[in-house]
Amino acid sequence: MVEGRGYDSNVYVFDDIMVDTGTGENMDYILKSIKKAGVNPDDLSMIVNTHNHFDHMGGNRYLDLKVAMHREDALILEGGDRDMTVASMFGGSLEGIKVDIKLEEGDKIHDFEVLHTPGHTAGGICLYNGETLISGDTVFANGGFGRTDLSGDMNDMGRSLEKLVKLDVRYLLPGHGPCTNDGSKYVKMAYDLSRGLH
């Protein structure tokens, strides 16, 4: 895990996969941290973006790697929508940010399965391997869930949390803030919270 600096999302690396890349403002720090953790950035082969928000994929353009993202978020990004991707909020440009692989529910990335969890965005995903949930901005380690008013939908979020609450989650690795090794507890908190808001 590389903890996000400034507005950057957290970045995770497993095998040859990098999950999210931050805004791109702190790429030196991210690459140094990856090296420090014992991974040579040259050995990475693919970026997986949990969703199309600029604070998660702005850094893609600085890395010469294939990019995978859920089809629905990829289409919005390819349409150049600076509001839906919150690039306008961060004063960022979408130029040069492309998607090579369009992911679908159930796709496998090594040991991890792609779970389509719309709500924060239409094409948000989590990655799950039976123990670890890389959750993007869908659910956080404080029992909160991602905001749905920027580019999302609260009903979708409720359904996504209902899907996640059925999983056995030990390690919850969210897009912002700390991780926890008591994941299911916080997913349940977020699920309860979403039910209270319905």
Ligand SMILES: [Zn+2]
């Ligand atoms: Zn975010």
Ligand SMILES: [Zn+2]
């Ligand atoms: Zn987001």
